[in-house]
Amino acid sequence: MASSVPVPVASDIHEHPSGASKWTTLAVLALAIWLAFYSIRSYLEYRCDMAFSKQHGCERPPELPNRWPLGINWIMQLWKEDARGEVLEFMSRVADEYPTNMLSQFFLFGPRYFHVVAPQNVEAILSSSFADYGFGVRADVFRPLCGAGIFTEEGPAWKASRTLLRRHLVRVQPRALDGLREHVDNLLARLPADGEGAAVVDLQPLFYDLTLDTASALLLGKSIYALRQGAAAATPEARRNARFAASFETVLAGLSRRFRMVPFHNLYRPKAFHDACSFIHGFVDGYVADIRSRKMAAAPASLSEKSGGGGGDDGDRSGGLVGQIIDMNPDADDTAIRSHVLHVLLGGRDTTASCLSWTFRLLVRHPPVFRKLRGEITQTIGAAPRPTRDDMRCMPYLAQVVKESLRLYPPVAMNVRQAVRTTVLPTGGGRDGRSPVLVRRGECAGMSAYITARRTSVFGPDAREFRPERWDSRDEGGDGEELQRCLDAFFAFSAGPRRCIGEDFALAEVSYVVVALCQAFQIIEILDEDRGKPLGSERQNTGLVISCMEGCKVRMSRCAGERGDEGSATKT
Numbered sequence: 001m002a003s004s005v006p007v008p009v010a011s012d013i014h015e016h017p018s019g020a021s022k023w024t025t026l027a028v029l030a031l032a033i034w035l036a037f038y039s040i041r042s043y044l045e046y047r048c049d050m051a052f053s054k055q056h057g058c059e060r061p062p063e064l065p066n067r068w069p070l071g072i073n074w075i076m077q078l079w080k081e082d083a084r085g086e087v088l089e090f091m092s093r094v095a096d097e098y099p100t101n102m103l104s105q106f107f108l109f110g111p112r113y114f115h116v117v118a119p120q121n122v123e124a125i126l127s128s129s130f131a132d133y134g135f136g137v138r139a140d141v142f143r144p145l146c147g148a149g150i151f152t153e154e155g156p157a158w159k160a161s162r163t164l165l166r167r168h169l170v171r172v173q174p175r176a177l178d179g180l181r182e183h184v185d186n187l188l189a190r191l192p193a194d195g196e197g198a199a200v201v202d203l204q205p206l207f208y209d210l211t212l213d214t215a216s217a218l219l220l221g222k223s224i225y226a227l228r229q230g231a232a233a234a235t236p237e238a239r240r241n242a243r244f245a246a247s248f249e250t251v252l253a254g255l256s257r258r259f260r261m262v263p264f265h266n267l268y269r270p271k272a273f274h275d276a277c278s279f280i281h282g283f284v285d286g287y288v289a290d291i292r293s294r295k296m297a298a299a300p301a302s303l304s305e306k307s308g309g310g311g312g313d314d315g316d317r318s319g320g321l322v323g324q325i326i327d328m329n330p331d332a333d334d335t336a337i338r339s340h341v342l343h344v345l346l347g348g349r350d351t352t353a354s355c356l357s358w359t360f361r362l363l364v365r366h367p368p369v370f371r372k373l374r375g376e377i378t379q380t381i382g383a384a385p386r387p388t389r390d391d392m393r394c395m396p397y398l399a400q401v402v403k404e405s406l407r408l409y410p411p412v413a414m415n416v417r418q419a420v421r422t423t424v425l426p427t428g429g430g431r432d433g434r435s436p437v438l439v440r441r442g443e444c445a446g447m448s449a450y451i452t453a454r455r456t457s458v459f460g461p462d463a464r465e466f467r468p469e470r471w472d473s474r475d476e477g478g479d480g481e482e483l484q485r486c487l488d489a490f491f492a493f494s495a496g497p498r499r500c501i502g503e504d505f506a507l508a509e510v511s512y513v514v515v516a517l518c519q520a521f522q523i524i525e526i527l528d529e530d531r532g533k534p535l536g537s538e539r540q541n542t543g544l545v546i547s548c549m550e551g552c553k554v555r556m557s558r559c560a561g562e563r564g565d566e567g568s569a570t571k572t
C-alpha cells in the first residue's frame with residue numbers, strides 16, 4: 001500500500017508551486033506594479049503641479065511649527081482647548097500671530113491643511129474657483145443620519161436637490177411669519193407671566209425648541225411642539241415627539257464627534273447613536289407615509305395632473321415640504337424624501353437657534369444697543385401685537401443688530417473644502433503673505449467666519465466689538481469703502497453657488513422673535529454675575545454649530561416696575 005503513494009521530489013516542488021504560493025507571488029507582483037505605477041503617477045503629477053505653481057508665481061505660506069512629529073502637539077492642544085470650550089479663541093490667537101492671513105500644516109498622515117483667513121481666499125474657494133473644491137469626507141460623516149442630500153451631494157444631484165428645496169422655501173416665504181406666530185406664542189407661554197416679577201431664564205434651550213417646532217412645521221406640515229411638551233407629554237404623540245427631539249440631540253452630538261474623528265469616523269458606532277438614527281428615520285417615514293396616503297385619499301385625480309411638476313397651492317399647507325414633493329412627483333422615493341427633510345432640518349434648526357441665542361447674549365451685554373433697538377421697534381410698530389414683513393423692512397437697525405451678531409458668532413463657525421483638482425488661492429504666500437498659493441489636488445482648506453471676524457486687518461481696530469452701526473451705509477460718512485470691505489468679508493451664510501438657501505427664512509424668524517420678546521418684556525437684562533466679562537471669554541460648544549456652554553441666561557420681566565436692577569439700561 002505504502003509504495004502506491006507518489007512521493008514528491010524537490011524538483012517537482014519548484015516547477016509546480018502550490019496554489020497558495022502562486023497567489024502570494026501574484027499578489028506581490030501586483031503590489032509592486034501598483035507601487036511603481038503610483039510612484040510614477042505621483043512624480044508626474046508633482047512635476048505638473050510645480051510647473052503650474054511657477055506659472056502662477058505661487059509661494060508657500062508659513063508652516064505652523066510642530067514641536068512633536070506629525071503635528072501631534074497641535075492635535076492635543078486643540079482637544080484640550082475644545083474640552084475647555086475655548087478652541088475658537090485659541091485658533092484666533094494663533095492666527096493673530098501670523099499676519100500673512102494664511103497658514104499651512106499637516107495633521108498626522110493626512111494631506112496638507114491650509115488655514116484660510118483672507119476674504120479673497122474665502123471668495124475664491126466658495127465662488128470664483130468653486131468647481132475646484134469638494135466636500136471630502138462630509139458625505140460619509142453625515143450618512144448614518146441623512147444619506148445623500150443637498151448638504152453632501154455634488155454636481156447634478158446637488159443642483160436637483162437645491163432647485164427642489166429652493167422652490168419650496170420661496171413658496172412658503174410670504175406666509176412664513178403667519179406660521180411663526182403660534183410657535184412664538186408657545187415660547188412666550190414658557191416665560192414669566194404678567195405679574196410674576198423678574199425671573200432668571202435660560203433662553204438658549206427654549207430657542208432650540210422653538211426652531212425645532214418651526215422647522216418641523218415647515219418640513220412635515222405639522223410641528224413637533226417641543227415647546228409644549230411639558231404640558232402635553234401625556235399623549236402618545238407628544239411622547240413620540242419628545243423622543244424625536246431627544247434623538248435629534250443625540251445624533252447631532254454624534255455627528256459632531258464623527259467630524260472630529262476624521263479619518264477614523266467610521267469607528268464611531270455607539271448603540272445610542274444608531275438607535276437614535278433609526279428612530280428618526282422611522283419617525284419621518286411615518287409622516288411621509290401618512291401624508292402620501294392622505295393625498296391619495298383626497299385627490300387621486302389631481303395628483304396625477306400635478307405630476308408634471310407644477311405642484312399645487314396647498315403643497316406647503318398640507319404636508320409641508322414632504323407634501324410638496326409628493327405633489328410634484330407622486331412616484332418620489334420615500335427614502336429620498338426623508339433625506340431631503342433631514343438635510344434641511346440639519347441646516348435650518350440649530351443654526352437659527354444659535355443665532356437667536358447669541359443675539360440676546362450680545363444685546364443684554366450692550367444696553368445702549370438694546371435701547372436703540374427698542375426705540376426703533378416702538379417707533380415702527382408702537383403697540384401693534386406682532387410685526388409684519390413690511391414692518392421689519394422698516395427696521396434697519398434690527399437688521400444691523402442681527403448681522404453683527406452673525407458676524408461675531410457665526411453659527412457655522414468652521415468649514416472645510418478639499419481640492420478636487422490642483423488650483424491656486426490668490427493671496428497668503430511668501431514672506432509678505434501677498435503671493436498666490438498652490439493648493440494641490442487632495443489638499444484641504446479650512447475657513448472660519450469666527451476667526452476672520454476678529455481680524456483687525458479686515459474689520460478694523462474694533463473688530464472684536466459688537467457695533468451694529470458698522471453695517472449702516474449712512475453711518476460711516478465716507479465713501480462706503482469700509483462697509484464694502486465688511487460686506488466682502490461676511491460669510492456667515494457662506495457664499496457663491498452653495499450659499500445658504502434658508503437665509504431669508506432664518507433672518508425673518510430671528511427678527512420676528514427679537515421684536516416679539518422686546519414687545520412682551522419691558523426688562524431683559526444681564527445677570528449681575530455676568531457683568532464685565534469680555535466677549536469671547538464665555539465657554540463655547542463647537543459642535544456642528546456654536547452654542548454657549550453657559551446658555552443665554554437673562555433676567556426678564558413683563559413689567560418695568562419689576563426690574564432687578566435700576567442701573568441697567570435695557571428699558572425703552
Ligand code: HEM
Binds near residue numbers: 351352502505
Ligand atoms: C442663522 C441661520 C443660518 C445660518 C447661519 C446658515 C448658514 C449656512 C451656511 C454657512 C451654509 C453653507 C454650508 C456649507 O457649504 O458647508 C448653509 C447652507 C445651507 N443652509 Fe443654511 N443657515 C441658516 C439657516 C438655514 C435655514 C433656516 C435653512 C432652511 C430652512 C437652511 C438651509 C440650508 C441648506 C439646505 C443649505 C445647503 C445649501 C447648498 O449646499 O446648496 N439654513 N447655511
